[in-house]
Amino acid sequence: MNYRTRIVSALSDIGQTAWDGLAGSQDERNPFLSYAFLDALHASGSACAKTGWQPQYLTLWQGNRLEAALPLYVKSHSYGEYVFDWAWADAYRRNGLDYYPKLLSAIPFTPVTGARLLARSNAAARDLAQALCALQESNGLSSTHILFPPQPQAELLETSGFMLRSGVQFHWLNQGYRDFDDFLSSLDRKKRKNIRAERRKVQEAGVTFRQVAGTEASEADWRFFKRCYDRTYAAHYSTPYLNLDFFLRIARTMPQHLRLIIAERRGKPVASSFVVHDERTLYGRYWGAIEDIPCLHFETAYYQPLDFCIARGIACFEGGAQGEHKMARGFLPQKTWSAHWLAHPAFADAIERFLQQEAGGIDAYIDELNERNPFK
Structure with a gap:
């Protein structure tokens, strides 16, 4: 299908009806994807260009119908993300390279898993991922990072050339x-x-x-x-x-x-x-x-x-980022995902090796935590 691609710097250019109609159609929906929440972040000045969160939402349209969208920001720092890449930024700096600005898809200040590739069909989600790849290849920025997608979307991004990173949160299950x-x-x-x-x-x-x-x-x-x-x-x-x-x-x-x-x-x-x-x-x-x-x-x-x-x-109480102490209160470890693409080939290779090693450590950590299950 042929889409009209638009980069949108204000949610008001999309409109609440169109945005919520798309976001509400997702299997992994949550209140943080709503127009009300995102618009409040931007309109209040909490997440805007002045605070280092410049909205650049990637959208696909068929006529006047919004078919797919990706919450996307140009970031000038790594604050408020909860997937830490400060060491990567420092490595760029020490080698005389600019890590910032970078592209980031996330809900600002919100380490909650939810759809990032908002799409009305699997085909539209794949097309949106391809549009993102085309954008990042042409914009000259150092990297693209997609934080806390559900696992199926992380795997789709991996097939599009992204490297996957895993983490741990603690959730209580009713x-x-x-x-x-x-x-x-x-x-x-x-x-x-x-x-x-x-x-x-x-x-x-x-x-x-x-x-x-x-x-x-x-x-x-x-x-x-x-x-x-x-x-x-x-x-x-x-x-x-x-x-x-x-x-x-x-x-x-x-x-x-x-x-x-x-x-x-x-x-x-x-x-x-x-x-x-x-x-x-x-x-x-x-x-x-x-x-x-x-x-x-x-x-x-x-x-x-x-x-x-x-x-x-x-059914579920998500306790937020990190916090091993939550296990003593009935919360159990759950794996989270992020996806990363870096333009510089040598740094991409180095970070890929790091992520492979880190993934083994995360899996071992989850196994260790499960051995200390707080339940009878």
Whole structure:
């Protein structure tokens, strides 16, 4: 089929109806692919050219119908990606070569697996991959990176000349638990005892919780959450990626997918976590506290969301990037994928050898983790 190819620098040039009609047709759909989420990132200035995320979405059209699209950015750094290529950039620099700018397909600041080759058919997905190859061959940039595609799309990209890289996240899987105690009963005795002790410490500290649906959250709730979010970044001597305008935008445009968990003590809020969900999956995103209370992090960011998953029958809780400590709380290792293409032949060969070696290490690491399964 013949397509009209367009590079789009603003989602408004595509339109919400066309974008969501395509994104919503994907098997691996999630709220982060929605027009509301992506547009809020761009319109708020959180992910835009000024912050090093210049949108250059690759789209294929048949007449006025959007047939395929790839969220794509020209990046001037590697912040906010969660698949680390800083060593590659440093190797380029030490050899007098420019690694930046580069092309990146990802949901900014969101290490969540989901379709990247958005297409109405397998044939359109293959054509989109070919269009990406043509683009990267002609643009003179150092490299192209596609982060957190589902495995079938990663394998399609591999057939198009990309090198695959694997990683590990930790996900909680709902086995039809009746309640939190039913979940605890599935864990080994030590893990069960530790979780109960952690929850008891928070309760004895006089902390109570409000679980606030996005449709009911007030601006004051969002402002308090943002205060907690900022404090977490400050504690790590880092700058927050997302601004208040972003959170208020998604609170207006996609509240049905959002939830705030607010911890209170003596009638005042002391901590908050923010999760995103659909009917099948809950995604842990951010947390923060303005008081230091033992075990408050685990209760606010893990146990309260698990209560919600069990009550709603949500099948999976994706705990976010990294975090081996999550295994002690019932999360299990899951392999993630990314795909990479480098224009420089010598560097491509070197990185391919590195990725082959790294893949063996990742597989061994997952095997080791599975041997420490927290369940009975």
